[in-house]
Amino acid sequence: MTAEFAGNQLLIEVLYLVASVLFILSLKWLSAPSTARHGVLAGEIGMVLAIAGTLLHHGIVDYKWIAIALVIGSGIGVPLGLVQMTAVPQRTALSHAFGALCVTLVGTSEFYLRTPEVPPFMMAVLSMEVILASLTFTGSLMAAGKLQEVLPQRPITYKGQNFVNLGVLAVAIVVAVYLVLHPGARELFPVLIVVPLIFGVLMIVPIGGADMPTVISLLNSYAGLSAAAMGFVLNSKLLIIAGALDGSSGFILSVIMSKAMNRSFTNVLFGAFGQVQAAAAGGKEERIVRSATADEAAGILAAANRVVVVPGYGMAVAQAQHKVRELFDALTKKGVDVRFAIHPVAGRMPGHMNVLLAEADIPYDKLMEMDDINGDFPQTDVALIIGANDVTNPAARTDQSSPIFGMPILDVDKARTVMVIKRSMNPGFAGIDNPLYYLDRTLMLFGDAKSFVNGIVHELAGNSH
């Protein structure tokens, strides 16, 4: 009996070890598009082995409910895996919420199973696990709500907001410290959940749509760290590894996104973008804007040698990616070199534009990163901007009073002709005026992105006859 038990335990540990290796390989293979799908397979096999190993665990007596929960979870997971590509940001936020929910519930159960005999270090890690996971849960739900436009997207700010938020978080930390010293105080534990749940909501209230890429990455990092903390509580090295991988991934992405907006983490979380520009927007004189029709735009594009398309969130909203693909085909057929310039924070999550354009069958070698394409704009005949605004705003280079001053931008204003597809002259989401629109070389193409691109495609087809 003892030998069999020990053998079982060894088998479980070996399965976990293999799963850890597969998880690391999974991320390694994701580094290039050619091997990326092997990465998914490796992750799936690792997951199956880990779950199989867990089911061998000697203390497990109830398999029925495990099976029922696995089936229900899969039933929810399949539709979440089949959402439209434009809905991927809110789906991602929602899955951060689910992950955090799992960690919160497991942490809560572990506390009530172990109290009052919880060693100080264990209690400290357990508190960290529950605090991080609870705030990630509501924070991610709020982010998903804003992205799905169930909640108002505009940042909501008020005086003393940062003070209130930090105060709320401080309450949770004080209670955590008390519990470390008195782990028998079981009636205090709910505070460690409820207060961070409130903090999660307050944290996302001042966040606007343009900050979503950073915030989603940050929540991703929190979700990973809370899972790693859970690994310490359960003494599971597999969980520590998976949590550390997820945590570092989210952290790296947050750093990349913050850099791409020239802002610090604290500024994203405590800076509430929306407020600043109200002051900057005053004292605007009437300036001349030149506009063009689809017919004229098609003529200029057909005569060009090199065209760079700059997509932004507006393209996603208008679901214009498939029409953009038709434009890409039509121009490529005429011998025009068409490429796409992707700003790191274009869209609502890291890599959002790449996925949408890939969905529309645009080859990924035509999708250029900002640093790789910026040097090519002076040799570009037409820069066509579809639904992007702040990432093309030259004020970021020159105007020190601009709230986005210092943010790296796509140098579209260096192209010979700039075309901007836009609904109206209203400033974009962040409310910042864009001097690009008043340049002599700029033509405004007013209209819905999808129907305007469609118009250009029709004109191009007409000209070829």
Place this chain on the structure above:
Amino acid sequence: MGSTLIDGLFVFMLAGFIGFEVIRRVSPLLHTPLMSLTNALDAIAVVGAIVLVGEHKSNLSFILGVIAVIAATSNVVGGFLITDRMLKMFKTSRPTKP
């Protein structure tokens, strides 16, 4: 207790470094699939929840465990599914090696 804690910290530190080195190399092209894949892998937290359900030590831990298994499993299934769907879409215009 003390040594398992230190073991855990070593594992965390090493995994963190591996994470940084591996993920730094992921092309920005694939940042969205990266996030959905790490999300699916992170749902390995399901193993902790499975043990809670299976051991049925208290009614509270059992009920919370069932909900936790459901939440994590939906991430496992949904995360892998959507990552694979996204990666399938990335095609190159250059001829690919067989």
